[in-house]
Amino acid sequence: MSVSSLAQQLRGSEIIKIAAEINELKRQGENIANLTIGDFDSNIYPIPPQLKQNIVDAYSDNQTNYPAADGMLPLRESIANFLKERYDLEYAPANEILVSGGSRPLIYSIFLAVVNPGEKVVFPTPSWNNNHYCDLLAADGVMLPTLPENNFMPTADEIRPHLKGAALLALCSPLNPTGTMFAKKDLEEICDLVIAENKSRAAGEKPLYLMYDQIYSQLTFGEHEHYNPVSLRPELRDYTIFVDGGSKCFAATGVRVGWGFGPANIVNSMKAIVGHMGAWAPKAEQMAMGKFLSDVNAVDTFLENLKSNVQASLDALYRGFQQLKAEGFNVDAIEPMGAIYLTIKVDYIGKTTPDGKLLETATDVNFYLIKNAGIAFVPFSAFGTGEDMAWFRASVGTITNEDIQHTIPRIKAALAKLK
Numbered sequence: 001m002s003v004s005s006l007a008q009q010l011r012g013s014e015i016i017k018i019a020a021e022i023n024e025l026k027r028q029g030e031n032i033a034n035l036t037i038g039d040f041d042s043n044i045y046p047i048p049p050q051l052k053q054n055i056v057d058a059y060s061d062n063q064t065n066y067p068a069a070d071g072m073l074p075l076r077e078s079i080a081n082f083l084k085e086r087y088d089l090e091y092a093p094a095n096e097i098l099v100s101g102g103s104r105p106l107i108y109s110i111f112l113a114v115v116n117p118g119e120k121v122v123f124p125t126p127s128w129n130n131n132h133y134c135d136l137l138a139a140d141g142v143m144l145p146t147l148p149e150n151n152f153m154p155t156a157d158e159i160r161p162h163l164k165g166a167a168l169l170a171l172c173s174p175l176n177p178t179g180t181m182f183a184k185k186d187l188e189e190i191c192d193l194v195i196a197e198n199k200s201r202a203a204g205e206k207p208l209y210l211m212y213d214q215i216y217s218q219l220t221f222g223e224h225e226h227y228n229p230v231s232l233r234p235e236l237r238d239y240t241i242f243v244d245g246g247s248k249c250f251a252a253t254g255v256r257v258g259w260g261f262g263p264a265n266i267v268n269s270m271k272a273i274v275g276h277m278g279a280w281a282p283k284a285e286q287m288a289m290g291k292f293l294s295d296v297n298a299v300d301t302f303l304e305n306l307k308s309n310v311q312a313s314l315d316a317l318y319r320g321f322q323q324l325k326a327e328g329f330n331v332d333a334i335e336p337m338g339a340i341y342l343t344i345k346v347d348y349i350g351k352t353t354p355d356g357k358l359l360e361t362a363t364d365v366n367f368y369l370i371k372n373a374g375i376a377f378v379p380f381s382a383f384g385t386g387e388d389m390a391w392f393r394a395s396v397g398t399i400t401n402e403d404i405q406h407t408i409p410r411i412k413a414a415l416a417k418l419k
């Protein structure tokens with residue numbers, strides 16, 4: 001045994017495996033629309049020009065030594081103002097906000113700060129990466145399958161039986177991988193469960209914490225409104241730790257500036273953990289993001305443009321799938337609400353390809369579409385559901401609106417060949 005048992009048990013990302021297959025086909029000259037990666041093509045979606053200039057300026061200004069352990073104060077101040085203006089949330093820059101190198105280190109540090117090995121972490125499936133963080137901690141991940149009729153968002157009834165004794169409930173809205181969101185009433189009911197569970201715990205007992213990942217909360221469409229647990233139920237402030245950041249809303253996945261906020265005692269522990277990992281955001285990018293966030297007009301202009309382009313792509317794909325459904329194909333899609341994702345159904349498990357191969361799983365269907373329609377999605381099984389689930393994530397950040405339109409006829413032709 002050459003590596004630790006933890007390293008042996010870690011599962012690699014399914015999405016990276018699909019990407020390897022796509023890259024191989026591309027090398028062979030195939031033209032594949034890659035809707036797998038939760039990223040932006042920076043030539044289609046560049047970062048805000050002001051942010052880019054601020055980064056260049058910060059390097060010119062030699063902002064290149066270690067940043068403060070909890071993030072540069074001007075950035076934490078801008079984040080506090082941003083939270084106040086956009087969500088009416090009040091968090092103190094001094095001790096309730098933590099900056100890290102993108103948002104992943106925040107999630108890992110939340111798990112490490114509140115969960116002991118073997119303790120229960122409750123999360124819905126499909127959802128993004130919670131299973132991997134449980135593996136890293138040897139935590140007892142309790143995966144709760146959600147239903148298409150609820151837009152794949154968890155309900156209080158699904159969660160209720162599992163909170164007794166749990167250390168963490170991990171929620172996300174708008175949700176990766178579905179692009180769907182909590183309705184106010186549904187989130188309120190879940191908040192009430194957390195409050196009731198904590199009231200039932202003995203004095204001195206570790207409470208149930210709620211991790212609320214709202215990294216896509218600025219990317220919502222139309223009437224769909226983002227809700228958060230603390231605004232709905234202020235008494236949850238002591239138990240809620242938010243994950244947020246600039247990766248998605250500013251198409252700045254490579255800039256690596258994430259921020260989290262929550263009760264001072266938890267944020268303080270997270271700060272120590274992030275510090276030991278050295279998982280800080282680069283100082284120049286922090287200074288640049290702080291300046292950008294305080295430029296309300298620049299932020300609003302960028303968000304408006306990004307949202308309308310992303311929404312146009314999601315809507316085009318959604319309409320295409322609805323059209324195929326109307327034509328009798330066994331497909332479906334859920335109306336896009338937020339983020340950069342569309343939830344689609346391609347229910348062809350059990351069908352046979354023209355060369356006689358049985359499509360046994362969602363992964364088989366996906367690879368059939370990659371090879372025969374030149375389009376790649378991610379099966380929900382990569383997000384913790386069973387392989388028999390015929391639902392997929394389509395991510396539109398790396399494709400132009402025009403290219404999206406070309407995919408539907410190719411999907412139609414490929415599906416028509418299945419028996």
Ligand SMILES: Cc1ncc(COP(=O)(O)O)c(C=O)c1O
Pocket residue numbers: 038101102103104105128172175176213215243245247253256257258
């Ligand atoms: C729901 C969610 N939270 C957090 C992250 C992490 O973002 P970052 O790139 O800032 O680490 C992602 C990235 O895909 C995400 O989808």
